[in-house]
Amino acid sequence: MKCRAVRRLHRLLGRRGTFLLILGIGKTCWGVSFIINPPGTEGLQLLTRWGPHFCIQRWAWLWIVAGLITTASAFLRVGRDRFGFVAALVPPAVWAISYLVAVISGDYSRGAWVAVWYLTSHVGVIMWAATVPEHSVPKSPRGRRAEGG
Numbered sequence: 001m002k003c004r005a006v007r008r009l010h011r012l013l014g015r016r017g018t019f020l021l022i023l024g025i026g027k028t029c030w031g032v033s034f035i036i037n038p039p040g041t042e043g044l045q046l047l048t049r050w051g052p053h054f055c056i057q058r059w060a061w062l063w064i065v066a067g068l069i070t071t072a073s074a075f076l077r078v079g080r081d082r083f084g085f086v087a088a089l090v091p092p093a094v095w096a097i098s099y100l101v102a103v104i105s106g107d108y109s110r111g112a113w114v115a116v117w118y119l120t121s122h123v124g125v126i127m128w129a130a131t132v133p134e135h136s137v138p139k140s141p142r143g144r145r146a147e148g149g
Contacts, residue, residue, distance in 0.1 A: 014134045017074040020084045023126070024071030027091060031063025043108035046098040063091045078134045085130040092122035 013021060038056050041048045047059050066087040073084020096118035099111035 013074055014078070016078055016081055016129070016132065016134055017076075019129050020070050020074035020081060020088070023088050024067045024069070024074060024084065026067070027063050027070060027088065028067030031060040031065075031067060031091075034060030034063065043099045043102045043111040043114060044095070045105075045107050046101045047094070062094065066091050082130065085126055088126045089123055092118040092126075096123065 010018060035057050038060075041056050044056065044059075048054055048056055069087035070084040073081045073087070076084070096115040099108065099115035099118070102108035102111040103115070
């Protein structure tokens with residue numbers, strides 16, 4: 001039993017919008033966590049080596065802005081929501097590239113596994129979700145027979 005507001009929100013957003021809303025909130029929170037309690041930067045040297053203006057707290061804004069764009073795109077119609085999917089791809093792709101460079105340069109051997117994780121559980125899932133039509137589930141054959149008979 002869902003409350004009326006949740007049903008209305010689900011009707012407004014649809015499946016793609018719901019996915020974008022969840023993803024956008026998650027990305028925004030992930031970015032905020034880098035500001036509030038910055039983690040170590042092992043494997044992220046590509047992003048942070050250029051000095052204090054490129055500290056991890058500054059890179060957090062990439063996640064926050066992408067998250068806000070993704071969240072806002074949840075409320076757009078299918079087709080116009082593509083900017084949300086593109087914005088959602090950017091931070092994990094940047095992080096994956098940084099980890100791969102750290103592996104190649106010998107700075108962080110574990111980075112290969114982290115990069116694969118970002119590329120599959122983030123980039124891959126987002127790319128798949130962007131291709132899913134809003135209404136792709138056909139009626140069950142049983143339901144069609146009942147309607148015709």
